Amino acid sequence: MNDHANSTAPTSSTGEQEGGSLDAQHVTIQGGSTPTINAQTVTVNQGGVQQAKAVTLEVHQGGIGRAEGESIHVDGGGIGVAQGKTIAVSGGGVGVLFAEQLEAKDVTIGLAIASEISGDAKIALDMRSAAVLGLVIGLVLGFFRLISRGGADKE
Numbered sequence: 001m002n003d004h005a006n007s008t009a010p011t012s013s014t015g016e017q018e019g020g021s022l023d024a025q026h027v028t029i030q031g032g033s034t035p036t037i038n039a040q041t042v043t044v045n046q047g048g049v050q051q052a053k054a055v056t057l058e059v060h061q062g063g064i065g066r067a068e069g070e071s072i073h074v075d076g077g078g079i080g081v082a083q084g085k086t087i088a089v090s091g092g093g094v095g096v097l098f099a100e101q102l103e104a105k106d107v108t109i110g111l112a113i114a115s116e117i118s119g120d121a122k123i124a125l126d127m128r129s130a131a132v133l134g135l136v137i138g139l140v141l142g143f144f145r146l147i148s149r150g151g152a153d154k155e
Helices: 127-154
Strands: 002-007 021-030 033-045 048-060 063-075 078-090 093-125
Touching: 021 048, 033 063, 048 078, 093 127
Parallel strands: 002 021, 021 033, 033 048, 048 063, 063 078, 078 093
Antiparallel strands: none
């Protein structure tokens, strides 16, 4: 396992091949991209990663498709799906977020499932909204099922 890997393009000086994955203690993506990273710390600066798993993840004006870590920090970037203990997002966006603690500043989030949310975030669905939406959908589907059975009994 490498102690430190840097990527400035789809292939790096550490011998990583395009389309491959990086396994290292510390990984920094600077203006490049890689499909998969498994590391202790990951830093993405104006780059992209399809999937990253690390104890600490930092994204600065870059993006990660799926991020999993204890501490995730996004500054002016985006994550498709983020799962972490503590997630801090500033001036960016997250599609789906699962966290114990979310700290947000000028953020747009599609679905947030978090025990504690602080700061300024535009959240389309949070835990309460998702529960109400699920209840409404269940009631509507149940109603239509009753109607369709009633019509079948008359025939």
